[in-house]
Amino acid sequence: MTQAAASVTLAPGIKVSPDFVTEHIEMYKAFHRDPELSSHEHRTAAAIEARLDELGIEHFHSGGTGVVGLLRNGEGPVIAPRADTDGLPIAEETGLDYASTTTGTLPDGSTAPTMHGCGHDTHITNALAVAAYLTANREAWSGTVVFLFQPAEETAAGAKAMVDDGLWDRAPRPEVVLAQHVMPQPSGTFTLRPGHMASLADSWRITVRGRQAHGSQPEKSIDPIVAASAIVLRLQTIVSRELPPTTAAVVTVGTFHAGLKENIIPETAELSLNIRTPDEETRTKVLEAVRRIVNAEAAASGIGEPDIVEISRFPRLFNDAEHTERVAAAFREAFGEESIINAPLGMGSEDAGWLGDAIGAPVVFWAFGGFLAAEFEDGKAPAGNHHPAFAPDPEAALVHGTAAALSAVLSYVGR
């Protein structure tokens, strides 16, 4: 090993030892092996707490399986980097030697294989690496860093749970909330822009109540399958006819369940919907249209208003313009002018925004590439988030994710 190998440059002015890299890659693999489902991140939280203890960072539980680490270092700004911690009910098909072999319990009590299929394990590791760097280099900065290890991002429950659990009564209120997400783009590139960074998303469960009868006696029934099918078809017209063609919205009916036996017209049909909209105004309009259509199609069948229950509600993820420019400037300095991609609005959703919006604090969220550039050559692309074969490159994701987070953090608290 040469002397040059004695340090690795994460970004201009940010050097770490090769051991730092190796240690965090192993940490990442350990998290990857043991994913837990949303709101059940018990072992994950314990591992985070153990590491914070090692680093001498005080911490407390928040919102069930959330963990908040408080790293104080004299006077200066308070900032809050956030890492989400939950895995997904996906059977991993990466073939990696550190692939998950864990199962988790779903809300209905059944079990399912779990996977860190959205890369939250990289987020955890990056945040812990930032914490390690900051504790080891206290001379390089001053201020307070509030590490937010947030559970249940996938269900939009975690940020709200932490806020509702008094997060900002127990931790100092930050000048800015910073959050990042690994994406299938080359390492060293970042997607970042002011304004909406993700779709608002609402999930609803709709129960259409008809009247049961034998399959041979439709006249004694009110057929909920016909009513719900009419709802499905009519919902298509919201996107096709009620919104401007340039408005990016989706109304997906993800589940349709009705009936036990082919010769019995059932009593009810249950739909679940996922509705994505680019802004609050469109959200309000689309949700009203969904409700209007659901009620009207039920009325066409001669039945009352179906039950509508909210399953989840992803708030906006809105990047503050001024702070986004500040972070972008840090990235341009650290990774070059070409490192920032102004990608169009994706249709994904994120609840990180609520951690700031709840107290009026600005938010900056960016995506970082966690894959080798070679994976994108010749029009190829690696498997994306939520795919069973989603597999960031450990070193690429660790080095660039940590470097990005550190650059952003130090743009506030650095000396």
Add this chain to the structure above:
Amino acid sequence: MTQAAASVTLAPGIKVSPDFVTEHIEMYKAFHRDPELSSHEHRTAAAIEARLDELGIEHFHSGGTGVVGLLRNGEGPVIAPRADTDGLPIAEETGLDYASTTTGTLPDGSTAPTMHGCGHDTHITNALAVAAYLTANREAWSGTVVFLFQPAEETAAGAKAMVDDGLWDRAPRPEVVLAQHVMPQPSGTFTLRPGHMASLADSWRITVRGRQAHGSQPEKSIDPIVAASAIVLRLQTIVSRELPPTTAAVVTVGTFHAGLKENIIPETAELSLNIRTPDEETRTKVLEAVRRIVNAEAAASGIGEPDIVEISRFPRLFNDAEHTERVAAAFREAFGEESIINAPLGMGSEDAGWLGDAIGAPVVFWAFGGFLAAEFEDGKAPAGNHHPAFAPDPEAALVHGTAAALSAVLSYVGR
């Protein structure tokens, strides 16, 4: 010519001269050549009146182009045979030398070729033949026969118009109303049974009012074509899901008109419906369901209740059980035991019933075959009513239609 040829036997006890047959066949062909549209039967009414004058039968106008002939012959029952008189906007394709070459004016002011495509010309001729027989054979009967030459059967307007015009204030109220219709069945056969003889029929015009916009801006529109299409599909569920499978009902959307240009989303869509039901209870249920669906599908589009205008309303055609048996007995005697066919309920409609129902008088309606038996051999069948090639056999229709009507009439007023 032999002595036998000196008379033709219409039915037992009813003989007429060959000239009688020839004369009425020519009369039939004359009516066939010159059909007029519903409520416009002016030349037809004039011809009927001229013939009644020849026969010395008093008459008066009723319900616009209706004609009522009063033939009194001493004491006895009052009965009212009815013949409908209107033609159809069909371009005749029979190839007959007495085919129609007439055109008529439609409600919208346009003109159309006309045809006696439902055989009302046979009904007129049969009634006039009955009148001729009765005036020539006064010794054979006593009582009063009220001949009802009713216009506008095809639009369900004629019977109502005559009743509303004071028909039964001017003519003596009958013991029974008798009506018949030529059908594509072998001459000498009759369809007759107690109870409902035809469907109730309602026709509605529905105007769905959306909001016009350029075709590139659906968000500024409320698309009435989408709403009306949803109405069309949802209406199917009335017959398929809301009625017992054994209930014979039809909901037809016969017209759908919307839009002037492909790149303009129009303001309105107009549907017209034809709704056939077997009885008043089903009628009420189906009309309510149509209204419910139309309003709900409009609501699904966010628009108010569409305009619904009644185009026509065919009342029930309900054969009184006792009187039907009386007429059937006459037919069995005249045409044999096998002459009566107990056919299932047809989906056709007829407004003859109202001529009796309006005053609580019983009604008997039957179909008679006006075609040669040979036309039905080997699974063949002649063109049916309303078809451009509909062509009863003149002699078959005249002889058997007149004989049936006379048999029925004489079963009341015969000595």
Add this chain to the structure above:
Amino acid sequence: MTQAAASVTLAPGIKVSPDFVTEHIEMYKAFHRDPELSSHEHRTAAAIEARLDELGIEHFHSGGTGVVGLLRNGEGPVIAPRADTDGLPIAEETGLDYASTTTGTLPDGSTAPTMHGCGHDTHITNALAVAAYLTANREAWSGTVVFLFQPAEETAAGAKAMVDDGLWDRAPRPEVVLAQHVMPQPSGTFTLRPGHMASLADSWRITVRGRQAHGSQPEKSIDPIVAASAIVLRLQTIVSRELPPTTAAVVTVGTFHAGLKENIIPETAELSLNIRTPDEETRTKVLEAVRRIVNAEAAASGIGEPDIVEISRFPRLFNDAEHTERVAAAFREAFGEESIINAPLGMGSEDAGWLGDAIGAPVVFWAFGGFLAAEFEDGKAPAGNHHPAFAPDPEAALVHGTAAALSAVLSYVGR
């Protein structure tokens, strides 16, 4: 107890002791307490066999849990009365002291409460009572009676299973197959007529294969819920537009299952259909239309032909005209001229017909009332078949069901 009480008259010439009635009512209640699901009638078959052993009637297994009893009594006709034996997966809500407390195992391995919710327990008891009477009164008849205790009527599997298992190779072929069913009509009334006595019924499972994608990326999916919903709505047009209004047919989509999570567009949607038609010609036409629509709506979504799997297929139940008149004559003599109701075609299904059709033997099937007349007063009606509260009157059902079966049997083999 008076001498008169020493015997009960089931029908003219058919007297039994009060103990006969009491014993069979208890037998009925025992069957009622212990229903078993289709093709699982093991305890039921054992009880039937034990009783046949008591009566000295030879028997053999047939079609799994079917039992065939052979009662020979000299020369004479061979006839085959049939009783079906299976219960239903319904949680009984009759409140009777002999209500079912049994559970059974469904095809998918789950368990469900079971109930004799279609009255097959009365059919078993009646057949065993007929057997008891015939063994006790051998002087009253001569011939051979083949008792068919058929399993799995509810799934249309039992008659076919017995025939496929060589039923008519092992038992003598009968002159007629007789079958009866208890119905919610007053005891002493019978529904019986020549021709079709039930609907043909076909059940299909249809799997629509789309393409899975995240709920935010419809463009990467082929949405099977939209395709299946379009199938459901288009299937309505078969009954509403493709069949004559007077044709009694039903196309029911009884189940619709698709999707696991609201934000994932699923890979497949599964429908199950129940299709009822009055005759083979309509059956063929409707099944072709279902297949055409399913394939076309899949094509509209850009996917291949969905998988269609037959779940069950109820054959025709067609009463032979001559034999029906023979049984009807027996009923008129035994129960009076007014006892026979010529009800319209019901939409129910029955596989009894196949026991005769498979070998070209005529079939006579009738419904008998198993309820007290008082239950129908003032427009009331007792709970119908398949309802959790379905509860025939034990004495009414036993006496009249046995008397009817005996009258019919003796009309063939009585001396």
Add this chain to the structure above:
Amino acid sequence: MTQAAASVTLAPGIKVSPDFVTEHIEMYKAFHRDPELSSHEHRTAAAIEARLDELGIEHFHSGGTGVVGLLRNGEGPVIAPRADTDGLPIAEETGLDYASTTTGTLPDGSTAPTMHGCGHDTHITNALAVAAYLTANREAWSGTVVFLFQPAEETAAGAKAMVDDGLWDRAPRPEVVLAQHVMPQPSGTFTLRPGHMASLADSWRITVRGRQAHGSQPEKSIDPIVAASAIVLRLQTIVSRELPPTTAAVVTVGTFHAGLKENIIPETAELSLNIRTPDEETRTKVLEAVRRIVNAEAAASGIGEPDIVEISRFPRLFNDAEHTERVAAAFREAFGEESIINAPLGMGSEDAGWLGDAIGAPVVFWAFGGFLAAEFEDGKAPAGNHHPAFAPDPEAALVHGTAAALSAVLSYVGR
């Protein structure tokens, strides 16, 4: 009147006399009074030719009612400014004293009131004003300007007609084609950017052939209204499910016509569609999807592939990047940095692009504001293009439209 009033500054370095302005406003009003429908611009062409004659500019007919003016002025670039000339079948409701009182003849032979409802009268006038300026100021420029007065923009027929008529064989091929359009934005603002400037648009007429029958006999029909309604609803799924949410596309069914009478199921239903897509790839995908759905829904009804006829096809309008920047630079200089609005892709369509695309010449197209800024205060907005009250301010539209065109022209041929 002061000396200053002796000239009006159109743009830096472009001064004209007040009479120039007055004369062209009067010219504009004359064109406005007398609009002609697409491909019928006979009087308009004659007026243009008369004016070109006055200016001494040679010209020739092209593509029917198109006029090409050739203004040569020594060596230099050849450029081709284009103005479209047709009006619309709209009844003007502006209340202006120069409002149209003209009618025109539609393709079906009927007449309709006509209006310059899309502002092409401003385009004509601006082009003639440019011609007047260039002829009066020959010292200010050198090169060749090919004025393209193109008919039938509204039907996408005009550009193609001129090209097919040998336009570029008779006129010198230009370095760039320049085209502009008046829009409801404040005068002095311009919408301009590289890439697609308008939607591709395809209009199709679709005839669904069913089978006619009487409204009471759906079983004898194949109902084209049901089939076409199913097509309408299924077409919604192209935008809602087959395209990325961020893709701006529209599938509008603008007309639906079927049936003559409510009680006749018609033989055919005719739809017309307008399909807008942002690029060729999406265009191909959407048109294939439309065809697939139309054919499949017909198949679901058991009928063959409907006839599909192209009504019109708007090509792309694609701004060349380099030339767009050149024009934009001219506008920034003339009207200020803030004058250029980078508006999102509109869903409108334009056939100007073909004039360049047909010969591989670059195209620059921009929109210019023709309304007073005061009309946009307090959230108000004037009536838009194609609205009966569309009314640009004559002076604002003349001055700024002419100035913009001149700035662009002179950026190529100016000395």
